[in-house]
Amino acid sequence: MNIESRKKALRHFFAKVVEPMGFKFTPDADLVEFLLEQEVILEGKHGVPFCPCQPLRNERVHDMQIVCPCIPFHRQHFDAIKRCWCGLFVHKDVVDPDTLLQLSAKEVGLE
């Protein structure tokens, strides 16, 4: 088994998880490839495909909330910025992901 094979499976099953929540993979194909590859590497190390852009704290409750796709745990925040934190997923209506800003929950008034 290799990274490309695992990326195929993640792509297939992630799409089914995020679609009912109003999200899709970002149209930036290079970014999708890169982020999925990082997730497979993290999965190889930790056993779980964590978000590549958020820090692990070695606290199970916290760390389980950044297992990709982590949208359900940050729903209000990601809905406000129309993307997930790392940008792997964007709202279905987003055509140009470069127009979306990576704003923290505090910056959008949620903390």
Next chain:
Amino acid sequence: MSDGFVRAISAADIAPGGMKAVELDGQEIIVCNCGGRYYAVQRRCGHMNAPLDLGTLDGTYLTCPMHCAQFDVSSGEALSGPVPGHFGDEAVPARLGQYLQDIGMMMQHVRTESIRTYGTKVEGGWVQIALKSAQ
């Protein structure tokens, strides 16, 4: 049959999204109905030999019931290895803990191999499998 295909199962016996196990010439095979397209693969998981027909089929992606290894039935490609188990935060009895640790150590050395695929065709309402074309 002269073209190398043998009757495996009636096409009507497998609902779309379903799969069934058959045994042909001593080979355990599962036939998958992926939206009206039929694929045949070896029944045994490429990880630890569990019967894959007890797993779940999503499109052409088949997940093993035992450790959740995943395969693409259209190509046989191994997509995902086993999912690590989590037994909760409660302490397990020492002997059981040691046993699980030993099993876990051995499982790290078990590779997930791609599974064998067979050519298929549907004729006269039967799914036929080419046993000799297995890859």
